[in-house]
Amino acid sequence: MAILFIMPSIAAVGIFVYGFISWTGYVSLTNWNTLVKDLSFAGLKNYIFLFNDYRFQSDLRNTLFFTLFFIFGTLGLGFLLAVLIDQNIRQESLFRNIFMFPMALSFVVTGVVWQWLLNPSTGVNLILAKLGMENLPRWYTDTSIAFSFPLGNIEFGIPVAIIAVVIAAVWQMTGFSLAMYLAGLRAIPDELKEAARVDGATEFQIYRKIIFPMLLPITISITIIMAHISLKIFDLIYAMTGPGANFVTDVPGVYMFETTFRGNFYANGAAIAMIMLIFVAIFIVPYLIANRKGD
Amino acid sequence: MAVVFIMPVYVMVITSLKPIDEVSLDRMWQLPTSISFESYKYAYERLAPNLLNTIYLVVPATILSALLGSLNGYVLSKWRFKGSEWVFTFLLFGMFIPYQSILIPLIEFLRQIGLYNSIGGLILVHVVYGIPITTLIFRNFYAAIPTELIEAAKIDGADFLGIYRHIMLPLSVSGFVVVCIWQFTNIWNEFLFAVSITSSGSQPIMVALQNLSGSQIVHWNVQMAGALIAALPTLLVYILVGKYFVRGLLAGSVKG
Numbered sequence: 001m002a003i004l005f006i007m008p009s010i011a012a013v014g015i016f017v018y019g020f021i022s023w024t025g026y027v028s029l030t031n032w033n034t035l036v037k038d039l040s041f042a043g044l045k046n047y048i049f050l051f052n053d054y055r056f057q058s059d060l061r062n063t064l065f066f067t068l069f070f071i072f073g074t075l076g077l078g079f080l081l082a083v084l085i086d087q088n089i090r091q092e093s094l095f096r097n098i099f100m101f102p103m104a105l106s107f108v109v110t111g112v113v114w115q116w117l118l119n120p121s122t123g124v125n126l127i128l129a130k131l132g133m134e135n136l137p138r139w140y141t142d143t144s145i146a147f148s149f150p151l152g153n154i155e156f157g158i159p160v161a162i163i164a165v166v167i168a169a170v171w172q173m174t175g176f177s178l179a180m181y182l183a184g185l186r187a188i189p190d191e192l193k194e195a196a197r198v199d200g201a202t203e204f205q206i207y208r209k210i211i212f213p214m215l216l217p218i219t220i221s222i223t224i225i226m227a228h229i230s231l232k233i234f235d236l237i238y239a240m241t242g243p244g245a246n247f248v249t250d251v252p253g254v255y256m257f258e259t260t261f262r263g264n265f266y267a268n269g270a271a272i273a274m275i276m277l278i279f280v281a282i283f284i285v286p287y288l289i290a291n292r293k294g295d
Numbered sequence: 296m297a298v299v300f301i302m303p304v305y306v307m308v309i310t311s312l313k314p315i316d317e318v319s320l321d322r323m324w325q326l327p328t329s330i331s332f333e334s335y336k337y338a339y340e341r342l343a344p345n346l347l348n349t350i351y352l353v354v355p356a357t358i359l360s361a362l363l364g365s366l367n368g369y370v371l372s373k374w375r376f377k378g379s380e381w382v383f384t385f386l387l388f389g390m391f392i393p394y395q396s397i398l399i400p401l402i403e404f405l406r407q408i409g410l411y412n413s414i415g416g417l418i419l420v421h422v423v424y425g426i427p428i429t430t431l432i433f434r435n436f437y438a439a440i441p442t443e444l445i446e447a448a449k450i451d452g453a454d455f456l457g458i459y460r461h462i463m464l465p466l467s468v469s470g471f472v473v474v475c476i477w478q479f480t481n482i483w484n485e486f487l488f489a490v491s492i493t494s495s496g497s498q499p500i501m502v503a504l505q506n507l508s509g510s511q512i513v514h515w516n517v518q519m520a521g522a523l524i525a526a527l528p529t530l531l532v533y534i535l536v537g538k539y540f541v542r543g544l545l546a547g548s549v550k551g
Contacts, residue, residue, distance in 0.1 A: 002374030017389040020397035104533035106484030122320035232393035235486035
């Protein structure tokens with residue numbers, strides 16, 4: 001009886017998730033890079049094309065740095081704010097709301113707003129200029145690659161424009177790690193901290209020896225959630241900057257969308273999607289398996 | 296830091312209240328000299344049909360996916376069977392996939408059943424891809440309900456549906472609140488499905504907002520007014536019942 005009721009969901013997910021992924025995988029091995037459907041077999045041709053493709057190489061570089069900065073930004077800021085809020089109980093709900101409300105927004109809204117704030121000729125730069133800054137950052141219009149060296153067909157290094165997009169993404173998602181860390185800090189018994197203080201431990205030692213290790217599982221959880229969000233990011237970048245000049249803010253999610261639905265390169269789009277899926281799976285599958293063992 | 300976090304909202308509000316002749320790059324941070332609602336009027340005229348589309352989409356999709364998740368969570372927490380844990384993991388994986396990896400077949404499928412470019416198609420998509428998250432939240436929620444209750448009812452001769460209706464549902468109110476708020480926010484804000492499955496007539500609000508801000512001729516005050524209109528419903532939900540929103544957030548990320 002019970003199985004009867006869950007069957008429709010199993011079937012739906014089976015078809016819409018697993019079946020469709022298989023079909024996308026198949027399309028990625030065909031010659032369907034035309035408006036008219038063409039399912040003739042092409043082998044790994046599309047994958048080979050992508051790995052030699054200037055735009056896709058740029059995307060891999062951008063995703064790498066976007067993901068790194070995004071994870072460090074949300075983890076660091078979220079933890080810092082959680083500790084501050086945890087110690088200052090009086091204004092807690094006010095501050096919690098201030099840092100968490102962006103999560104209720106759409107990435108599209110975030111993109112539109114930060115496009116205005118980080119517009120190089122206005123917004124944040126006006127304030128920086130007032131503070132006497134000389135060389136104003138060009139934010140998402142900056143086409144330079146910091147610390148660069150040639151690699152493959154591209155300049156490998158940190159695309160400066162990505163930092164502007166990361167700022168918007170961190171603004172929106174820090175509330176998530178803040179909420180997780182706050183819940184984690186609340187779960188640490190006060191007796192532990194008290195006992196350590198009695199033994200003469202400094203606040204710094206308490207954090208290093210007790211709190212950090214106890215929050216490690218939460219840190220890992222946040223990292224995995226943030227990594228998978230950042231590897232499939234699309235709407236924020238699409239709304240805020242698009243691919244950018246010389247693809248400095250392009251990511252696989254944007255490339256996949258444009259090449260598939262604007263250029264009718266279905267097989268290439270499917271191949272990009274499969275590569276994205278593999279990246280996400282590297283993070284998610286071990287996480288799911290570990291969670292199952294934890295039951 | 297709090298000031299930095301609030302700043303974008305301040306800029307949105309003051310920019311959206313400026314009349315067109317006051318929107319200049321160098322006066323961005325200054326308060327408007329007079330409050331004008333003309334940008335709201337213009338943005339609302341442009342976005343109103345899409346706002347309706349989103350409402351037609353969000354309400355049924357939220358309710359349906361919550362009901363499905365509730366049933367699944369009930370089965371997976373109180374009627375475990377051989378392999379039910381495996382089924383749960385099987386469903387959960389669907390929560391994390393990049394939707395780009397199912398988009399091409401999905402659109403082909405919707406074309407075949409005649410739901411491409413329709414709100415009905417989007418409802419179907421959000422209900423199906425909402426199954427993992429709603430199942431997860433309800434399963435963790437129901438795990439906290441004592442199994443003795445269920446066992447006792449079974450001895451009294453209650454069956455699967457009877458127990459669900461008379462014991463689980465009355466205890467599920469806060470579970471439904473959490474899931475509905477979560478799905479409402481997610482579906483309202485979703486962009487990838489919305490932009491790939493619909494075109495002009497049936498586009499949800501986020502697609503319309505993106506089109507509005509993507510066009511070169513639209514001024515910043517209108518863009519900000521549009522962004523505020525599009526963001527207001529989920530923002531209100533957060534302000535009114537943020538506690539439940541955060542609960543859904545935590546429930547969806549950590550195993551209960």
